[in-house]
Amino acid sequence: MTTxxxxxxxxxVPGRAHRLWRxxxxxxxxxxxxxxxxxxxxxxVVAVFWTPYGPLAVFPxxxxxxxxxxxxxxxxxxxxDLLSRLMSGADPTLLSSxxxxxxxxxxxxxxxxLSASRGGMVSELIMRLADLIYxxxxxxxxxxxxxxxxxxTITATVAIGIASxxxxxRVTRSASLTVLGTDYVLAARAxxxxxxxxxxxxxxxxILPFIIVQSSLLxxxxxxxxxxxxxxxxxxxxxxxTWGGMLENAQNxxxxxxxxxxxxxxxxxxxxxxxxxxxxxxxxxxxPTLRPRE
Amino acid sequence: xxxxxxxxxxVDAREIxxxxxxxxxxxxxxxxxxxxxSGSGKTMAALAIMGLLPEGLTARGSVLLDGVELLxxxxxRLSKLRGSRIAMVFxxxxxxxxxxxxxGTQITDAIRLHERVTRRAARDRMLQLxxxxxxxxxxxxxxxxxxxxxxxxxxxxxxxxxIACGPALILADEPTTAxxxxxxxxxxxxxxxxxxxxxxxxxxxxxxxxxxxxVCQRIVVMYGGRVVEAAATAELxxxxxxxxxxxxxxxxxxxxxxxxxxxxQLPTIPGAVxxxxxxxxxxxxxxxxxxxxxxxxxxxxxxxxxxxxxCWFPLGPPTGxxxxxxxxxxxx
Numbered sequence: 001m002t003t004x005x006x007x008x009x010x011x012x013v014p015g016r017a018h019r020l021w022r023x024x025x026x027x028x029x030x031x032x033x034x035x036x037x038x039x040x041x042x043x044x045v046v047a048v049f050w051t052p053y054g055p056l057a058v059f060p061x062x063x064x065x066x067x068x069x070x071x072x073x074x075x076x077x078x079x080x081d082l083l084s085r086l087m088s089g090a091d092p093t094l095l096s097s098x099x100x101x102x103x104x105x106x107x108x109x110x111x112x113x114l115s116a117s118r119g120g121m122v123s124e125l126i127m128r129l130a131d132l133i134y135x136x137x138x139x140x141x142x143x144x145x146x147x148x149x150x151x152x153t154i155t156a157t158v159a160i161g162i163a164s165x166x167x168x169x170r171v172t173r174s175a176s177l178t179v180l181g182t183d184y185v186l187a188a189r190a191x192x193x194x195x196x197x198x199x200x201x202x203x204x205x206x207i208l209p210f211i212i213v214q215s216s217l218l219x220x221x222x223x224x225x226x227x228x229x230x231x232x233x234x235x236x237x238x239x240x241x242t243w244g245g246m247l248e249n250a251q252n253x254x255x256x257x258x259x260x261x262x263x264x265x266x267x268x269x270x271x272x273x274x275x276x277x278x279x280x281x282x283x284x285x286x287x288p289t290l291r292p293r294e
Numbered sequence: 295x296x297x298x299x300x301x302x303x304x305v306d307a308r309e310i311x312x313x314x315x316x317x318x319x320x321x322x323x324x325x326x327x328x329x330x331x332s333g334s335g336k337t338m339a340a341l342a343i344m345g346l347l348p349e350g351l352t353a354r355g356s357v358l359l360d361g362v363e364l365l366x367x368x369x370x371r372l373s374k375l376r377g378s379r380i381a382m383v384f385x386x387x388x389x390x391x392x393x394x395x396x397x398g399t400q401i402t403d404a405i406r407l408h409e410r411v412t413r414r415a416a417r418d419r420m421l422q423l424x425x426x427x428x429x430x431x432x433x434x435x436x437x438x439x440x441x442x443x444x445x446x447x448x449x450x451x452x453x454x455x456x457i458a459c460g461p462a463l464i465l466a467d468e469p470t471t472a473x474x475x476x477x478x479x480x481x482x483x484x485x486x487x488x489x490x491x492x493x494x495x496x497x498x499x500x501x502x503x504x505x506x507x508x509v510c511q512r513i514v515v516m517y518g519g520r521v522v523e524a525a526a527t528a529e530l531x532x533x534x535x536x537x538x539x540x541x542x543x544x545x546x547x548x549x550x551x552x553x554x555x556x557x558x559q560l561p562t563i564p565g566a567v568x569x570x571x572x573x574x575x576x577x578x579x580x581x582x583x584x585x586x587x588x589x590x591x592x593x594x595x596x597x598x599x600x601x602x603x604x605c606w607f608p609l610g611p612p613t614g615x616x617x618x619x620x621x622x623x624x625x626x
Contacts, residue, residue, distance in 0.1 A: 183384060183389035184392045184393070186384070187382075187384055187452065189346055190344055190381065190382040190384070190456075191376060191377035191381060191407065191455055191456070192373045192374065192375070192376040192377030192378060192407050192408060193373065193403075206394055
C-alpha cells in the first residue's frame with residue numbers, strides 16, 4: 001500500500017531520473033541487465049578506437065604475465081595484452097550475435113505473421129519448416145556452412161541466424177494469433193480494414209513487446225553460440241581477438257596461468273547474464289497481466 | 295427494392311445448425327429489432343450478414359445488400375462495403391478498440407479507409423464526429439487511449455467509427471448491454487438520433503424487449519436459431535401470435551404486476567433454452583410450449599405478410615387478445 005502511494009506521488013513529478021528510479025524499484029532485473037549490456041556495448045565501441053595496447057601487438061619478453069600494473073589482466077603466451085584483446089573481442093561477439101538476431105527476426109517475424117494470418121496449408125508448411133530447422137543441430141549446420149564458405153564472422157552469424165529463425169517464427173505466430181482473435185481486430189474488419197492493413201496497424205504494434213523480449217532473450221543465446229563457434233575455430237579466424245578464441249587458447253596454459261581462461265569466461269558469462277536479465281525484466285515490464293495497476 | 299434482403303440464411307457449426315431458415319428484410323432508413331435469448335443465434339446471424347463469422351462456421355442462403363449477394367463475395371470486395379455501406383457496433387466496448395492506438399486515430403483511420411480525403415480533412419471530420427457523439431472537448435479526448443476512457447465513452451467512440459462513413463445499414467449487437475444502466479439510455483438515444491439524422495437503417499440486436507421496442511419500428515423474434523415471429527412493434531406488443539413471444543412479453547410485463555397479482559413471484563417461461571444442437575425436431579419451442587400438440591413435431595413454416603408467425607397454432611386473431619391458457623397451468 002505504501003509503495004502504491006509513493007508511486008502515485010512521484011507520478012506527479014515527471015522526470016527521467018524519477019521514472020528510472022521507479023522502474024528500478026519495480027524491476028531491478030531489467031535495470032541490472034540493462035546496465036551490464038550498456039557497459040559491454042560502451043566497451044565494444046571504445047575498443048574500436050582505443051585499447052591500452054594493440055590487440056594484436058606482441059611483446060615477446062612479457063609472455064604469460066599475471067595481472068600487473070602494465071598489463072592489468074596480464075598477457076598471453078605471445079605477450080599480447082589480455083585486457084586489450086578482451087575489449088576488442090566484444091566487437092565480433094556483439095556484431096555477430098546482433099546480426100544473427102536480425103537475420104532470425106527478418107525471416108522469422110514475417111514467416112510467423114504470414115502463418116498466423118493465412119492459416120491452413122500455408123501455415124502448416126511454414127511451421128513444419130520451422131520445426132525442421134529447429135530439429136537440425138545448429139552446430140552441425142554451422143560446421144557445414146563453414147566447410148562450404150570457410151570460417152569467418154559472417155559465416156558464423158548466418159549459421160546462428162538461420163538456427164534462430166524458428167524461435168522468432170513461433171513467438172510471432174502465437175502472439176499474432178492472440179491479437180487476431182481479439183474483438184478490436186473483428187471491429188477493424190467490420191469497418192473495412194483489409195487483412196494486410198490489420199497486420200500492419202493492429203497486429204505488429206501489439207506483438208512488438210513480445211518481439212523485443214524475444215530479441216533480448218535470444219541475444220543471450222546467440223552470444224553463447226558465437227563464443228562456442230569461435231572456441232571451435234568456426235567463427236572469426238585468429239589472430240583477431242574473440243572471447244571463444246581466447247578461451248580456447250587459454251586452455252593450453254591452464255596450469256601455468258589459470259587466470260588467462262577466467263577473463264574471457266567471465267566476459268561471456270556476464271554478457272549472457274546481462275541480456276537474459278534484461279529480457280526477463282522487459283518481459284515483466286511489458287506484460288500487462290504482470291504489470292501493477294497505476 | 296429493400297436495402298437488406300436476407301433469405302433462408304443458415305449458419306452451421308460443423309453439422310450443428312446455429313441459425314436456420316432466417317429471412318429478414320430491412321428497407322432504407324428502417325429500424326428493426328432482433329430479439330431473442332442468448333443462444334438464439336442473433337449474433338451469429340448478424341456476423342453472417344457482415345461476412346465475419348468465426349472460423350469453422352459456414353453460412354448458406356442469401357444475403358442481398360443493395361441487390362448484391364454478400365455470401366461468397368471475396369474478402370477484398372467485402373471490406374470495401376464494410377464501413378461504407380454496412381457497419382457494426384459491438385457489444386463489448388472495453389475490447390472493441392485497439393489498446394495501443396489513440397481513439398481519434400481509430401476514427402480517422404476508418405474515414406480514410408473509404409474516402410480519399412487529406413489527413414487534415416479526415417481529422418476535422420473526426421473531431422466533428424466526436425462532437426456529435428457527445429465529447430465536449432473532442433480535441434483533447436481524441437488524443438486519449440482507450441484505457442483512459444469510460445465504458446460509455448468507448449462505446450460512443452465505437453459508434454462514431456460505425457457512422458463515420460455514413461453507412462446505409464448499421465448492425466448494433468447489444469450495444470448497451472455492457473454499459474452501466476445510467477449510461478444505457480444515453481447511448482441508446484444517441485444511436486437512435488444518429489441513425490435518424492443520417493437516414494441509415496438500423497438492425498438492433500438485443501435480449502431486452504424494452505430497449506428494442508423503444509427504438510425500433512419492427513421487431514423480429516428469434517428462438518433456437520429460427521425466426522418465430524415478426525411484426526410492427528405496436529402490433530407485436532399488443533397481440534403476439536407465437537406462444538414464445540407471448541411468454542416473453544408476459545415475463546417482462548409481469549415484473550411490475552408481480553408484486554400484487556402473483557404474490558411476489560416473477561413470471562418465467564418454464565424450462566430452459568436447450569443446448570446448441572439439442573433443439574427438438576419440429577417446432578423449436580416444443581417442450582416449453584403450453585399449447586404443444588402432435589402436429590408440432592413438424593417444423594411450422596413462417597406465414598403471414600405484415601405479421602409473420604411460425605406456429606401451427608398461433609394465438610388468436612391479430613386483433614384482440616386471445617383466450618390463451620395462462621402459463622403455469624397444465625394444458626390438456
